[in-house]
Amino acid sequence: MGAESYGQTIVIDLGLERGEPESYHRPGRRTTSPWFGPAIVAVLALFGLTTSVPPAPPLLTEVLRVPIGPGDPYTIDADRLLVQSTGQLSSYRLADGERVWQIAQDQPVYRLRIGGGVLLLRPWNTGREERGTTAISLDTGAREWHNARNVVSFPGTGLLFAVEGVRSNSGSGRRVQNTVEVLDPHVGLARWRVEVPNTAVLLSVPGSLSRIMLVRDDQTADLYDVPTGAHLASQKFPVADYDPENPVVAGGAVLLRHPGRGSIRVSAYDPATLQLLWSVRTPNVQRVKPCGKLACLIGPDGIRAVDPVTGAERWRQAGWHGVEQYGTRVVAFSSSNTSDPVAVIDPATGRILADLTGWTPVPGRTAGGELLVTREIGPGPRTMVAVVAPDLDRPRLLAELPPGTGDCQTAPDRLVCRSMYGELLVWTYRTRGAG
Numbered sequence: 001m002g003a004e005s006y007g008q009t010i011v012i013d014l015g016l017e018r019g020e021p022e023s024y025h026r027p028g029r030r031t032t033s034p035w036f037g038p039a040i041v042a043v044l045a046l047f048g049l050t051t052s053v054p055p056a057p058p059l060l061t062e063v064l065r066v067p068i069g070p071g072d073p074y075t076i077d078a079d080r081l082l083v084q085s086t087g088q089l090s091s092y093r094l095a096d097g098e099r100v101w102q103i104a105q106d107q108p109v110y111r112l113r114i115g116g117g118v119l120l121l122r123p124w125n126t127g128r129e130e131r132g133t134t135a136i137s138l139d140t141g142a143r144e145w146h147n148a149r150n151v152v153s154f155p156g157t158g159l160l161f162a163v164e165g166v167r168s169n170s171g172s173g174r175r176v177q178n179t180v181e182v183l184d185p186h187v188g189l190a191r192w193r194v195e196v197p198n199t200a201v202l203l204s205v206p207g208s209l210s211r212i213m214l215v216r217d218d219q220t221a222d223l224y225d226v227p228t229g230a231h232l233a234s235q236k237f238p239v240a241d242y243d244p245e246n247p248v249v250a251g252g253a254v255l256l257r258h259p260g261r262g263s264i265r266v267s268a269y270d271p272a273t274l275q276l277l278w279s280v281r282t283p284n285v286q287r288v289k290p291c292g293k294l295a296c297l298i299g300p301d302g303i304r305a306v307d308p309v310t311g312a313e314r315w316r317q318a319g320w321h322g323v324e325q326y327g328t329r330v331v332a333f334s335s336s337n338t339s340d341p342v343a344v345i346d347p348a349t350g351r352i353l354a355d356l357t358g359w360t361p362v363p364g365r366t367a368g369g370e371l372l373v374t375r376e377i378g379p380g381p382r383t384m385v386a387v388v389a390p391d392l393d394r395p396r397l398l399a400e401l402p403p404g405t406g407d408c409q410t411a412p413d414r415l416v417c418r419s420m421y422g423e424l425l426v427w428t429y430r431t432r433g434a435g
Helices: 036-052
Strands: 003-006 009-012 060-067 074-077 080-085 088-093 099-104 113-115 118-121 133-137 143-147 150-153 160-165 175-183 190-205 211-216 220-225 231-236 248-250 253-259 264-269 276-281 287-291 294-299 302-306 313-317 322-326 329-333 341-345 352-355 371-377 382-388 396-400 405-411 414-419 423-429
Touching (some): 060 080, 190 248, 248 287, 371 405, 382 405
Antiparallel strands (some): 003 009, 060 423, 074 080, 150 160, 175 190, 211 220, 220 231, 253 264, 294 302, 382 396, 414 423
16 A cells, blocks of 8 residues: 655555455345345335226227218117118117118108107108108018008107197197097007097196097097097196197196186196196296106296195296206206206205206216216317216216217217217217216
């Protein structure tokens, strides 16, 4: 060991014998803790397991994409999608998007209607000549039968009705004339018929029993049993406009809005006997709508919900001016149209269950009491879709829809929308895991 000087710098050579502990060369004990190695192995194993878990699937997954024209109709029935496009009528399974059948369609229709377990096709009628209705099997696409008149259906009846319509504001198939025939949907043959000398309003009376009611021009209301054609009751009704929403069946009564002595009145009738239950002056009521098991009397002063059997008031809300049923949910609106929803409500109490401000409900059926809603935001605009589950007090975002998507309907766990690019898109959606 020595020291050498290089200018002002002194370098000291310590040599090899510089006092290192002997254990550096031959350690006599472990220099790390005994748990260090196993801990590293566990961390690496945990990291490997974490990175090997696949990412969660998207909340919205495309199932099917089919071409469709801007004027072509489509409809959803249970687990199938029916589409009219480019001279073809096709049926697809909503579960996996597989096409079940396809047939040529020489006479396009403006609407696909399902009733009595068959698809009802009524071609466009550009003149005064009635072109009739053709029944198509939902399972095979085969033609079942043809009727020379307009065939309509009512929920809960199970049978079909062949009618001669009258042009009026009472709604398609609602004001009829001459003869009403009740058809067996499987073979298209008439089970029974009733004559209508002038005109009448035809409506269904939902309930545990299948009934229809004819309100004739002389204000005579006749009640019939649908399966047998038996005449059950008759009653003289007041003069009224009998538009598409008057009368209505709400809860356990038939409610009619009509002129009275110096004021508008609402009268309720027993759906089994047509006997008058109650009648009250309602000068400001413009419409009557079903609200769950109650009836909502709607006017400029807001909504007043009453028991349809007794007429007793259950709740009122001055800021609401419309209600609509979406599956099992009831939505309140701030105006008479459906463009400005306020909230999902409990129809029995009027209590707000979920705030829908800024969202638009999607019509159709869903699973588990859910309601799908859409909203346009930002430039473009972008369309977002969200779900309102029974346990939520506001929409929960699912996904952003492709640009140019709209005119949507729902089926259980499925969302069907038109695209401005001439396509119909079907997605499967899942609500679990939505943030």
